[in-house]
Amino acid sequence: MINRRQFLGYLTAAASSSVLIACGGGGDNESEALAPGAQSSAAKAKATVSASANGTTTPPAASIVDKSGNVWKTSSGFIYKNGTKDAGSYNVALLLWYGGSVYQKNTGGDFYRYTGSGWEYSLDPRMGGVSADGTTLPSSSYIIDKSNNVWTLSAGYIYRNSVKDPYSYNVSLLLWYGGLIYQSGTGGQFYVLTFNGNWLPCADPRIAAVATAGAFYGINGHHDYPFTPSQVVSALRGLGCNTYRVGCVNIPAMMNPVVALASAFQAAGMKLFTLVDYGLHDDRGMLYTSESAAYEASFAGAAAIATALAPYGVTMYECGNELTRDPAIILNSATAGNGRGDFNNANWPIMRGAMLGMIDGIKSVQPNAKCGINFCVADIAAADMLWDGMQPDGSGGYPKVRWDITTWHNYEAYGDIFNVGTDGAGPGFNLPVYCKARYGVPFMITEWNASPQQTETFRSTYVKQQLGEFYAARKTSAIESVMYYELTSGDQTYGIVTDSLVPIQPTYGTFKTFVAAHPDN
Secondary structure, eight states: OOHHHHTTTOOOOOOOOOOTTSSSOOOOOOTTTOOOOOOOOOHHHHHHHHOTTOOOOTTTTTTOOOOOOEEEEEEEEEEEEEEEOOOOOOOOEEEETTTTTTEEEETTOOOOOOEEESEEEEEOOOOOOOTTTOOOEESSSOOOOTTEEEEEETEEEEEEETOOOOOSSEEEEEEETTTTEEEEEETOOOOEEEETSSSEEEOOOOOBBBBTTTTEEEOOOOTSSOOOOOHHHHHHHHTTEEEEEEEEEHHHHHHHHHHHHHHHHHHHHHEEEEEEEEOOTTSOOOOSSSSHHHHHHHHHHHHHHHHGGGGTTEEEEEEOOGGGGGGTTTSOSSSSOOGGBBOOOOTHHHHHHHHHHHHHHHHHHHHTTTEEEEHHHHHHHHHHHHTTTOOOSOOOOOOOOOSSEEEEEEOGOOOOGGOOOOSOSSOBBBBHHHHHHHHOOOEEEEOHHHHHOHHHHHHHHHHHHHHHHHHHHHHBOOOOHHHHHHOOOSSSSOOOOTTTTOTTTTTTHHHHHHHHHHHOO
């Protein structure tokens, strides 16, 4: 698992916009010669004219006056400000005064906004900015995404910034939803455009998916807590939670207390969600030598765990913990995971083998058990590759990992899961909606919390805000359970109670109050 303190600073890089000079932006140089007919003094111009009406263009107007009284004109494709030629401008077809800024449009149709010292690329501001969520073509004439790309649809083909998409045809609908572009063809199949630039099959993301009631509020714990199973049951009931996530491997020191917990939870009518904690390394800590070796070891361990827990009504398992973030898999832990190139191609089969082994091992004992695969941050590229049998190098035809539950970790440092950042920290997208459309299975957030160094007052506010978002999405994005990390951490970093089961306030009270006011039904 990534150290939470270290990860806090990983996703702070912001995408920067390029300031384009070639199409207009040499700055001001009052020593240059005046254009024919221009006023002889910038000061005189500012003193004698008022700002132009919003939306004024030249042509047809002879000039534009900005809010500082500067006079803007064009002549022979060049821009003049207060009679001084903009040294970097050329092929200018139009100037626009809009929303308090000056824009230029060149003969190629591109727009640039004046920043005060130069020109930066922009869209025509009259188009309205980023499209409203749910905008479709047809009905609208275009879609603007968060990266200022303009999408249009013509004769069944998709165009981005007037460039035809080479893989689109017979497209009847283009949709902007949850921060991503979706298309549907005349046959009704939907596809989503991924950050790797390819279209992947999915369902209509607008279709609501209702989560099964009864497991929404959960807490993480450990097999070696200083409590009895009955005390754990009581602690969860005190908070209003009915799901408890605990990890184990097939050794007596872990299995015996987990079996005792399973027995207590079965008697209480509550749910034990078991993390089968196998990974990429053998008992000596060495990386498995092959996909088959990882598969066989994980299969045996998972089958033994299912055999021990099945008699106590355990039916849900999570197969592996943050395996896509293992140093043998993620090339740079600062990356968000939405690109195939974020992951190690050579070691990918070992992780795939471990995941398949755990799933197959459990189902060899409990064919109807529900098995989840866990991801972090914005690891949708990892999820897609596993689901579709792909490698990070783009090759395909490998075994497909198919899970019954999509599970995710979403700590404060990772960002809002409903607008999670990508490599470069943005723009964000709605990750649960994407997973709902792509994989069509329930979604669980199996670890979440504020960063460990935050104050308890901050944590309390964060808990209320996050639970509100999670709860609102449970009937639209199939969010079946959210499991707070954790019951106790032995200190004040994550736990909601102390090792003596004393509530840590105000977080404990905030959590309990929210649950009481928002029933899981």
